Amino acid sequence: MRHSKLIYITRADGYLCMIDATKLDDDKKIKILEKAIEKFGKAYIAQKCGVSRQTIYRYLKREIQSIPNEFIQCVSNFLSIEELGDIVYGLRTVEVDENIVLSVIVKMKRDPNFRAFFLSLMNQFLGEYIQDASTSYVITKDDVDRFLNYVKATKSNITYKTIKNYFLKIIAELNYTLTAQRIKDYITKQMAISKGRAYHISKVLKLFIKEIIIPKNSSLGRELYNSFKTIKVEKEYSPEHLSLEDLKKIFNSIEHLGAKAFFLILAETGLRVGEVLNLRVEQIDFEHRIIHISKVSETKRAYISFLHESTAKWLKDVYLPYREEFVNKYEKKIRNININVEVWKKRLFPFSENDMRKTIKNAMWKILKREFRLYDLRSFFASYMLKQGVSPMIVNLLQGRAPPQQFQILQNHYFVVSDIELQQYYDKYAPRLL
Known part of the structure; x- marks a missing residue:
């Protein structure tokens, strides 16, 4: 029996798209768009994918029958592989527990043919992650939930909303994967746009790495934490003189x-x-x-x-x-x-x-x-x-x-x-x- 697989397409900027939009029907395209809007809003998706909010509205209302594949591939980059799997193939990664993983490992050790088959698939679809496993960190839904809960419990409501807004956009733009080089390139790019924005991004990433990654993987966490500095911004605003x-x-x-x-x-x-x-x-x-x-x-x-x-x-x-x-x-x-x-x-x-x-x-x-x-x-x-x-x-x-x-x-x-x-x-x- 043939199994469905998430298809990775290399983009011009070197990052990976998680899907091949040419293989999706309109219903699944709409679901991907709705999920991305739920997380980031119409304005953000419209800006990042080069369309107007009115066009997105017409897509959702199905006033435009055919949604461009390039647009959906852009939108898909703002969703995690788990979210795309749920939409595209109905997969539920939460059902894969430690026992199943151990069973696969045991079968690989005992069955050379299965081992060759499984490693071939791993190399084909996850080769980049295997190669970079020692220098990269893949952000999971549990990481996101734990970090947001920590911020909510330790910061004011206004600070929590600000950090949440920055954090969700950061990890989406980094494709849920952190490496030292990717973080430096990302912050450098943001510096060219706005030093103030780069300052907030560097602070949020420092906090996430410190509170979530370092406790789980100390060596990798410290490597990521020390790979960049918090951007310094000279404060131009002086308080008003009030009487x-x-x-x-x-x-x-x-x-x-x-x-x-x-x-x-x-x-x-x-x-x-x-x-x-x-x-x-x-x-x-x-x-x-x-x-x-x-x-x-x-x-x-x-x-x-x-x-x-x-x-x-x-x-x-x-x-x-x-x-x-x-x-x-x-x-x-x-x-x-x-x-x-x-x-x-x-x-x-x-x-x-x-x-x-x-x-x-x-x-x-x-x-x-x-x-x-x-x-x-x-x-x-x-x-x-x-x-x-x-x-x-x-x-x-x-x-x-x-x-x-x-x-x-x-x-x-x-x-x-x-x-x-x-x-x-x-x-x-x-x-x-x-």
Whole structure:
């Protein structure tokens, strides 16, 4: 009986296509396109394969009956061999376990004819991988899942989304195979396009190799890790010079009450945008005017922050009733779009982040005739406190900037400050918009 096989075609750029599109029917071409769009989106696939998004839309709607083979071969490069196998041949690689692999090895040892047949197939279809096995690493679905789970558990939601977006595109463009030379060539190519992009790509690859490959294959992992350096990018952006009076005017001009509260907390605490955005109502102690961030990582320590008395009163009397009304109004609609309603209901800011940012930017343009990054409010807070004569260490503690180990050493041996004293510094020197 003749068995179907994935057919590898050498492309002009030296990489391998996983399929021969001339042997596919239209249904399978559509499934390949749908799977690639599910992973990377229409815009990305359209850009990489040289067609318009409208053309892709017409392919999916079957308004164009014949999909070009060259286009599908390009699209197939963004899928793993397992995904293509499932679509093209209905193969399920997860059904091949260790016992089957051992059985094949035993049969190869005992049966010379089978051994010759099997090795011939391996050389024909996997020769490149066998030859490069000691210097290359093939990324599996398990590797992808483990890495994304690690990032999700250790990074903020915004950082997780950024890394995920970069990572999935990187491994697709590298055909799920890492070698020292391929990584260097890839980063060099990205450098020519954008140093900023190359910087993010090099950081993501370093993190993946460190957390996933090195624990599995130490020698190969370290070879890959040391084969390239994290791209250095000179920071061209300088934080805006902001005055307290300008921030007060912007605050008073913000129309969206949720965005108003969001802006108020950012300006008066100097916390990171992601930290404020992800706050839950239960993290705010309105009686004692304390924000419990409770976040510790290798580079960040967000201990606790505080609210001014007037701010706590405004949030409690004005903002929370508005928020409660919003939650009650849209809870049913949220349930219908398959979002975890219980988690959503606990958020201090259950609104669309884009809507809040847009409203704040409109207020910036109205007052300043320009806009600045919300992250600049963090710089404003630090500068404002330092100008009041507050110790840099106090500022670092209030903004969660002291690393955990450094914080512990300072607290235990050199710099003892209680939560009450920290709040006293805040009450006396922190900026007030109300």
